[in-house]
Amino acid sequence: MPSDPPSKPSHPRRVQVADPGWRLTHLGRLMGHALRRFDERVLALMTHSPRAPLALSHLAARGQVGAAIVHITRHLSLNGSRLSELALSAGMSKQAMGDLVDQCVAWGLVVRQVDERDARAKLIVFTPAGLDWLEAFRAAVQQAEAEFRQAVGEQVATVVALGLEAYAQDY
Numbered sequence: 148m149p150s151d152p153p154s155k156p157s158h159p160r161r162v163q164v165a166d167p168g169w170r171l172t173h174l175g176r177l178m179g180h181a182l183r184r185f186d187e188r189v190l191a192l193m194t195h196s197p198r199a200p201l202a203l204s205h206l207a208a209r210g211q212v213g214a215a216i217v218h219i220t221r222h223l224s225l226n227g228s229r230l231s232e233l234a235l236s237a238g239m240s241k242q243a244m245g246d247l248v249d250q251c252v253a254w255g256l257v258v259r260q261v262d263e264r265d266a267r268a269k270l271i272v273f274t275p276a277g278l279d280w281l282e283a284f285r286a287a288v289q290q291a292e293a294e295f296r297q298a299v300g301e302q303v304a305t306v307v308a309l310g311l312e313a314y315a316q317d318y
Contacts, residue, residue, distance in 0.1 A: 178311075185291055186217050192287035199283035200276045203254060218244070219251050220284045227270035229262065256280055 170176075193199050194208040206212045218237040222228070228236070234244035248271055251257045256277035262268040273281060296304040 185295070188291045188294065189217070189284065189287040192290055193280075193283050196283040196287060198279055198286060200255070200279055203256070203276075203280060206254070216247070216251065216256075217284075219247060219257065220281060223257065223271060223273060225273070227260065227262075227272035229268055229270060233271060251277070 190207050190212060193212075194204050196204065199207070203212060218239060219233070222233055222236040224232075230241055230245055230248065233248070234241045237244060239247075248257060248259075252259065255274055257271050258274055259269040260272055262270045292304075299307070
């Protein structure tokens with residue numbers, strides 16, 4: 148009995164999209180690009196900040212302080228946070244946040260302390276150098292925001308800020 152001839156290899160179905168440009172210009176992609184640009188600018192400003200600890204400024208200048216460090220800077224409570232709280236606030240896994248905290252401990256930005264509410268738990272808290280970093284971050288964010296306002300105009304910047312605030316409110 149002869150066998151069936153081999154079937155032709157299947158090719159992926161080609162989809163016709165009316166406007167493929169949407170993939171490059173949708174709101175999520177634009178916000179992602181804007182956030183990366185903003186964070187990169189903040190870190191660049193921090194490399195020259197007299198408020199930032201010198202060793203960290205040098206690391207940032209050599210590109211060894213990534214935007215991920217911003218997660219600690221943005222989300223760590225001034226009174227300290229548990230790892231799980233910090234990870235949840237930053238939208239990261241506990242493991243990824245733990246690795247980031249380890250890096251920040253090595254740089255002297257934070258320390259782990261016993262949580263007085265539960266001796267089994269640890270709090271991550273800023274060190275004095277970490278508080279200096281936080282102040283440098285505040286100043287860099289203010290300057291980056293001012294540059295954004297200058298680039299797009301005061302009215303557009305206000306509308307963007309109000310829109311993003313309203314959109315993120317329930318998140």
